[in-house]
Amino acid sequence: MNIQTSRRRFLTGLIIxxxxxxLARAQQKSGAAAFFNELPGGSDEMSANAFIRVAPDxxxxxxxxxxxxxxxxxxxxxxxxxxEMDADWSQMRAAAAPADVELYANLAMGMQGTGGSxxxxxxxxxxxxxxxxxxxxxxxxxxxxxxVPVDQITVEKGIVKAGDQxxxxxxxxxxxxxxxxxxxxPVKDPGDFTLIGTDLPKVDSSAKTDGSALFTLDVxxxxxxxxxxxxxxxxxxxxxxxDDSAAMQVQGVRKVAQIPSGVAVYADNTFAALKGRDAxxxxxxxSEAETRSTETMIAEWTSAAKAGGxxxxxxxxxxxxxxxxxxxxxSTYVFPYLAHGPMEPLDAVxxxxxxxxxxxxxxxxxxxxxxxxxxxxGVDKVDLHTMLAGGSFGRRATPDCHLAAEAAEIAKTNxxxxxxxxxxxxxxxxxxxxxxxxxxxxxxxxxxxxxxxxWDHGIAAQSVVIGTxxxxxxxxxxxxxxxxxxxxxxxxxxxxxxxxxxxxxxxxTLWWRSVxxxxxxxxxxxxxxxxxxxxxKDPVEGRLALLGEEQAREKxxxxxxxxxxxxxxxxxxxxxxxxxxxxxxxxxxxxxxRGGVPHARxxxxxxxxGTAVNPNVIRAQMEGGIGYGISAALHSEVTFDEGGLIxxxxxxxxxxxxxxxxxxxxxxxxxxxxxxxxxGEPGTPPIAxxxxxxxxRMTGTALRRLPIIPVA
Amino acid sequence: xxxxxxxxxxxxSVDVNPGTPLLWVLRDELRLTGTKFGCGIAQCGxxxxxxxxxxxxSCVTPISMAEGSDITTIEGLEGPEADAVQAAWRAIxxxxxxxxxxxxxxxxxxxxxxxxxxxxxxxxxxxxxxxCRCATYVRIRQAIHDAAKTLEG
Numbered sequence: 068m069n070i071q072t073s074r075r076r077f078l079t080g081l082i083i084x085x086x087x088x089x090l091a092r093a094q095q096k097s098g099a100a101a102f103f104n105e106l107p108g109g110s111d112e113m114s115a116n117a118f119i120r121v122a123p124d125x126x127x128x129x130x131x132x133x134x135x136x137x138x139x140x141x142x143x144x145x146x147x148x149x150x151e152m153d154a155d156w157s158q159m160r161a162a163a164a165p166a167d168v169e170l171y172a173n174l175a176m177g178m179q180g181t182g183g184s185x186x187x188x189x190x191x192x193x194x195x196x197x198x199x200x201x202x203x204x205x206x207x208x209x210x211x212x213x214x215v216p217v218d219q220i221t222v223e224k225g226i227v228k229a230g231d232q233x234x235x236x237x238x239x240x241x242x243x244x245x246x247x248x249x250x251x252x253p254v255k256d257p258g259d260f261t262l263i264g265t266d267l268p269k270v271d272s273s274a275k276t277d278g279s280a281l282f283t284l285d286v287x288x289x290x291x292x293x294x295x296x297x298x299x300x301x302x303x304x305x306x307x308x309x310d311d312s313a314a315m316q317v318q319g320v321r322k323v324a325q326i327p328s329g330v331a332v333y334a335d336n337t338f339a340a341l342k343g344r345d346a347x348x349x350x351x352x353x354s355e356a357e358t359r360s361t362e363t364m365i366a367e368w369t370s371a372a373k374a375g376g377x378x379x380x381x382x383x384x385x386x387x388x389x390x391x392x393x394x395x396x397x398s399t400y401v402f403p404y405l406a407h408g409p410m411e412p413l414d415a416v417x418x419x420x421x422x423x424x425x426x427x428x429x430x431x432x433x434x435x436x437x438x439x440x441x442x443x444x445g446v447d448k449v450d451l452h453t454m455l456a457g458g459s460f461g462r463r464a465t466p467d468c469h470l471a472a473e474a475a476e477i478a479k480t481n482x483x484x485x486x487x488x489x490x491x492x493x494x495x496x497x498x499x500x501x502x503x504x505x506x507x508x509x510x511x512x513x514x515x516x517x518x519x520x521x522w523d524h525g526i527a528a529q530s531v532v533i534g535t536x537x538x539x540x541x542x543x544x545x546x547x548x549x550x551x552x553x554x555x556x557x558x559x560x561x562x563x564x565x566x567x568x569x570x571x572x573x574x575x576t577l578w579w580r581s582v583x584x585x586x587x588x589x590x591x592x593x594x595x596x597x598x599x600x601x602x603x604k605d606p607v608e609g610r611l612a613l614l615g616e617e618q619a620r621e622k623x624x625x626x627x628x629x630x631x632x633x634x635x636x637x638x639x640x641x642x643x644x645x646x647x648x649x650x651x652x653x654x655x656x657x658x659x660x661r662g663g664v665p666h667a668r669x670x671x672x673x674x675x676x677g678t679a680v681n682p683n684v685i686r687a688q689m690e691g692g693i694g695y696g697i698s699a700a701l702h703s704e705v706t707f708d709e710g711g712l713i714x715x716x717x718x719x720x721x722x723x724x725x726x727x728x729x730x731x732x733x734x735x736x737x738x739x740x741x742x743x744x745x746x747g748e749p750g751t752p753p754i755a756x757x758x759x760x761x762x763x764r765m766t767g768t769a770l771r772r773l774p775i776i777p778v779a
Numbered sequence: 780x781x782x783x784x785x786x787x788x789x790x791x792s793v794d795v796n797p798g799t800p801l802l803w804v805l806r807d808e809l810r811l812t813g814t815k816f817g818c819g820i821a822q823c824g825x826x827x828x829x830x831x832x833x834x835x836x837s838c839v840t841p842i843s844m845a846e847g848s849d850i851t852t853i854e855g856l857e858g859p860e861a862d863a864v865q866a867a868w869r870a871i872x873x874x875x876x877x878x879x880x881x882x883x884x885x886x887x888x889x890x891x892x893x894x895x896x897x898x899x900x901x902x903x904x905x906x907x908x909x910x911c912r913c914a915t916y917v918r919i920r921q922a923i924h925d926a927a928k929t930l931e932g
Binding site for chain 2: 136137138139268269271272273274275276277278279280281282284285287293318319336337338339342408409410411412455456457458459460489491492683684687690691693694695697698717718719723724725726727729731732
């Protein structure tokens with residue numbers, strides 16, 4: 068990843084909050100690092116500056132430009148600042164930064180947003196520079212106060228000292244604010260880190276344990292109406308007509324209105340809104356709707372994958388020649404549409420005033436959402452509060468900003484006042500933006516030594532990006548999110564070809580935790596495992612032999628996980644290694660037969676994500692990523708009946724992992740001084756192929772269609 | 780007709796449609812937002828509360844059934860088991876997104892009130908109705924064991 072940096076992006080000035088207004092409720096047990104549910108202080112003041120506020124009460128608040136939905140940026144980015152300031156962890160606070168593309172852009176994206184496991188990677192130097200700048204200003208203030216040169220000053224755990232004189236950050240805050248911010252302050256040598264690399268307690272655990280953490284759904288405004296929307300039952304359908312006479316009879320329903328995405332029901336409370344929607348009668352125009360069944364689509368996708376597709380993504384050597392007359396090994400892999408299913412369904416609160424709007428939302432692309440609100444509402448000023456979100460896994464990062472658009476249309480139709488748009492679980496399951504239905508077809512030929520003579524790979528999938536506002540990033544090329552992980556094939560092949568067939572459907576698709584690697588990791592790792600088994604090779608040794616010098620980090624995690632794994636039991640053992648988003652993860656799963664389907668008892672996981680900022684958070688992300696991957700491997704799929712109706716409605720029909728299916732997990736983090744890479748996604752891709760490989764080696768049955776346990 | 784009950788030790792009375800799920804009364808009327816909406820059909824456990832000392836899914840409990848009952852939500856959860864569970868949750872940083880955790884903690888506390896030293900199987904059975912999409916299950920299991928040890932003293 069090439070992260071552009073500039074002096075502008077290293078703005079290091081301090082805002083000194085003289086007093087924290089009452090609305091700022093620090094979510095903490097006394098004496099612990101914590102976060103604010105709402106950013107303290109006025110937004111005008113904040114928009115003038117960047118990342119750090121030191122308050123007279125000796126708290127240091129770090130403004131976090133990335134949304135927190137479980138992957139730990141509130142803790143991780145706060146750690147970077149605390150490290151460079153030499154602060155005490157207990158005085159640290161995190162708060163969501165306001166939406167501001169100038170100040171808070173993701174340096175890997177050029178807009179404010181979170182995705183691609185980039186939060187730590189793009190912030191690592193930026194937040195350290197911010198912390199170092201704040202420290203320099205506090206030191207300069209102390210030098211004046213103590214009457215000593217700055218080089219006689221030391222800082223430790225939030226105390227600034229020279230000889231027998233000392234002051235806390237809080238005591239120095241006002242004087243520090245008058246110092247000039249250094250433009251490019253030096254940062255620590257990694258050998259001097261005292262906080263980075265330690266298991267600091269997370270800033271948000273306490274508030275997420277006593278119910279005080281506020282999510283978008285928890286925002287209530289005076290006079291606020293709750294709104295639910297009747298969405299089309301098929302993708303591509305539109306409202307033809309509706310009858311709201313029964314809905315308007317429901318006590319508490321205030322209004323029913325057609326908006327571009329459906330029919331909105333406005334009510335005094337949630338129950339009235341839901342009852343009102345139940346009472347609506349809507350006729351849908353299905354002339355443009357997707358009406359194919361899932362089985363029909365899979366048949367079409369499979370033909371396209373076998374044909375190869377119009378996009379030749381990669382080619383080396385002459386695959387056709389190498390396959391001609393050779394003994395061919397081939398497999399087809401089928402992956403369903405997947406809903407992300409964040410525990411908090413999508414929601415947003417909009418308060419529209421005369422010429423401005425205030426938004427509360429678990430926005431994953433803040434400045435995109437902000438622009439949509441401004442455009443639809445016709446106001447210049449949009450204050451967007453990024454709320455904690457109850458999971459996302461990609462779901463809240465929609466290039467078309469459809470949720471913001473829907474909320475804005477609802478607010479616009481309502482006029483001045485506050486509305487809360489709430490999606491139900493059914494809206495979420497049936498609302499699209501799925502991981503694309505994808506079919507892989509791979510043909511290969513081995514040479515006499517077991518080397519891969521040819522590997523011909525076809526992938527059929529819709530594009531997540533083409534046709535959206537993000538299309539320009541492809542610069543006319545193919546959508547890499549459809550095949551990433553199958554390109555730049557890590558295993559040595561004499562002749563290689565990768566082709567992508569772009570499929571079309573009105574079903575909206577989206578990145579889903581680890582994006583293309585959700586399926587390429589499975590296809591590549593299951594196929595290579597079959598090839599190795601055919602040539603009688605050990606899954607670890609065989610992989611190591613096919614990896615080259617440039618795959619040193621893949622080899623290291625593979626070697627490490629093989630050392631960790633106790634493979635002595637009477638079970639199946641499956642291996643997989645996947646690099647995604649710059650992070651290398653190898654896993655070995657211990658598999659037992661639980662009623663004819665694989666159950667992972669134990670999983671060993673080795674990860675190399677560069678510098679480990681908070682090892683405990685990294686382990687947690689590996690654990691969670693593995694659990695998320697097992698859900699998809701075993702249970703999850705969205706399917707359509709002939710005619711296009713969606714079969715799944717809620718957790719009863721879209722099944723995900725429960726605690727009894729969770730393996731025990733042991734994680735090893737490889738020591739590294741490389742720049743940190745992300746951990747939110749890379750834990751997910753290896754687990755499904757590790758399970759499938761263990762099952763195949765145990766039972767002889769290859770699993771080539773997910774989920775393993777289809778919907779009844 | 781107002782419906783009266785006790786929430787977290789306080790007498791409360793609401794005048795709403797008697798079919799309204801307790802979840803929406805707690806949230807919309809009483810602004811106790813720690814109890815979450817996840818599915819509306821008792822499949823995920825995010826809305827778990829204690830009603831007369833037993834866990835209950837507030838999303839499928841009509842408020843009419845709560846007349847005269849004693850309700851505890853995450854905001855009012857207290858006692859040795861609750862303290863041990865919440866401390867264990869914080870100690871190993873169980874939550875990720877955190878949205879389901881109120882429900883997890885309500886169920887875990889109830890489990891320890893009934894079984895002082897639960898086995899893995901007891902935990903799997905008791906917690907089976909609480910989905911965590913972040914899959915923090917490894918730590919949930921660990922934290923319950925840790926809390927049980929704390930309570931043993």
